[in-house]
Amino acid sequence: MVVSWMWPGIMNCSDPPEYDMLDSLLAVQQLVISAVIVTAFVATKTLVDNFRRRQAKLTAVVVGAGPVGLSTLMVAARSGRVTRVLLYEEQSKMQLFNQPHQIALDSRSAIFLKRFGVDFDNMEGCWDGGCFFTRLGVFQEYMLSIVYRLPVPVEVRLGTKFTRDTCKELESIGGRKLVLACDGANGQTVRHLGISDEYIQHSCRYYGAVAALERPGLCQIPLRERCANNLHFDLTAYGADNLDVDGHQGFSLKIFGTSRHRYMSLLIPKCESPLVKALRVVLDRSMMRNIFLKCFNTYKSDSESSLGDAFALKHMKFSPRLFEVKLSQRVETAAYFQDTDTFVVAEGEAARCYNIHTGRDVNIGIQGLHSLPEFIDRAAVCDSEHTILSTLSFKSHSAEQVCKDFLRHGLRDHILKS
Ligand SMILES: Cc1cc2nc3c(=O)[nH]c(=O)nc-3n(C[C@H](O)[C@H](O)[C@H](O)COP(=O)(O)OP(=O)(O)OC[C@H]3O[C@@H](n4cnc5c(N)ncnc54)[C@H](O)[C@@H]3O)c2cc1C
Incomplete structure (x- = not known):
């Protein structure tokens, strides 16, 4: 015999209240189990992602031991993301250390370089009006003397020109690579690596x-x-x-x-x-x-x-x-090559230079390095098309901003207001 039972307000409900309760309990139990599984999955994924992000490293290859190349090397080596650095410079030690002209680092550049271990108290030169004046060869000698104190191994290859053949050698390096082309206004490195040589003249x-x-x-x-x-x-x-x-x-x-x-x-x-x-x-x-x-x-x-x-x-x-x-600005300053898992960035006069000397020419190059720590961090970690593109667009946008700032204030700050 079927006992019909009616809950007030609900018509034709044939199950007893205990059954309904059981269903609800089961549903809640299923919900809790699903929530636990999802939470565990999300937590594990976050942990694994964080671990992978913390472990993500790359090999940095710096081309050019000019003032910007050596400053780039310091930034890369102290980024926490680089396992080793290779430095290519076509000139010999003697040629580098004998470079006669003066460079003037403005206060912003000097503060930036101090953050990466450059100790101006131990470099021959003088301060005047917040700028540090030294000879190019002295700066290069000092910077090369401290690379061995950096937290990662640095292989300095002086008298070694970076050529098309070197690009092939790089392919044998495992893992992700970052080539930092700091080879000056007439440098060919980015072209060897497949980036266009197009410039905009402002x-x-x-x-x-x-x-x-x-x-x-x-x-x-x-x-x-x-x-x-x-x-x-x-x-x-x-x-x-x-x-x-x-x-x-x-x-x-x-x-x-x-x-x-x-x-x-x-x-x-x-x-x-x-x-x-x-x-x-x-x-x-x-x-x-x-x-x-x-x-x-x-x-x-x-x-x-x-x-x-x-x-x-x-x-x-x-x-x-x-x-x-005029200011010449390289159109493409950052690129990624998937087949070799390599990022390439142009810095210093390889990225932008102007056709007049201001006595503070080097500073526009150092300014370009302000975005480098974040770029290296992103370049080491990114793993999807979307994150790679956003990393490249971050660097291109920063490079664009350096030129905009220079066009707005640069000559006035470097010459007229000195
Ligand atoms: C005569 C003169 C006077 C100047 N006076 C001043 C001044 O008073 N104050 C000031 O701030 N600035 C001055 N400058 C400008 C300053 O020197 C530059 O702004 C600065 O050197 C640019 O730095 P960089 O590292 O980008 O390039 P660079 O200094 O040009 O360095 C590029 C390096 O890359 C190397 N290289 C190139 N191709 C390759 C390759 N294929 N493989 C390996 N290595 C390669 C080169 O040998 C070079 O050492 C002067 C420049 C000149 C020429």
Whole structure:
């Protein structure tokens, strides 16, 4: 006999309350078991992922022992993601250490490099206005002397050019690789690896001219930068009447370099004033030489002796006329090659350079390295198409930003405001 039982408000419910309760309990039990399984799966996956992320490492290959290459090496070796570093440099130790010209690291670059173990107190050079001035060869010698203190093994291959054949050698290295091409403005490394050599030329909206002076009898002592703004030149002696009286902002001048190798940069915001037109169009070497000679004698440091005409004629090289200042930016600065599991990045002048010396040229390269620690971290860990693409776009975006910042402030910060 079927006993029919009715729950108030529910019609035709034939099961007794105990059965319903049992069903509910079973359902809850199933739900709990599923939740436990899912939680355990998620927790294990998170643990495994975290472990894999912590363990993810790569081999870094740095090409070029210029100031940017050596700084890149420090960043890579201290990233915690790199198991070993290979450094290729085509020049010999002697050639590197004898590089005569001065480099000036601005305060931002100096602070950045200190974070990666660069001790400026132990490097020959001097501080002035927050910048550290040293000779390029001294910087390279110091940096190479500390690579053996780094937490990972560094194999330094001086006198070894990175060529197409080297690319094939890299394929024999197991695991993920990161090639950091820091081989300067004429470097070919990224091209060997298959990245396009396309550049965008940005106008810096300035005209400029440069001069270099060598005084063979003097030693290479770093000297302070000398700057002057709003200069106007009287060129009436060259038959150029009234060229200066046009109300435009004048030239900015910077004198920099060591006591032996002195450089001068002259800049004026892009305009078509009669004076600027004359200096851009008329090729009169004596006019430009006289401008640089007068500039040097007026704004040199007190300890320096004045230049005579005959000396300038023999020892001063200069641009014969004003040219447009441009920043060349490599279009592709980061890439990934799946077949060899290799990331490639261009840094320093291999990524961007401009056609005038500012006395602080190296800083735009160091600025590019600010995004490197995060990039290396991401490059070691990424494992899907999506994460690889976002890693590359992070680096490209940072490289783009460095150029934008330079176009907005760079020349003013490096020359005009010094
Ligand atoms: C005459 C002169 C005066 C300057 N004065 C100043 C100044 O006063 N202040 C300042 O801040 N900057 C100055 N600079 C600029 C400064 O030197 C550069 O901005 C800086 O050196 C760029 O650094 P980088 O590491 O990107 O390239 P680089 O210094 O050019 O280094 C590239 C390195 O890569 C190596 N290399 C190239 N191809 C290969 C390859 N295939 N295999 C292996 N190695 C390779 C090269 O031998 C080189 O050592 C001056 C430059 C010059 C030329």
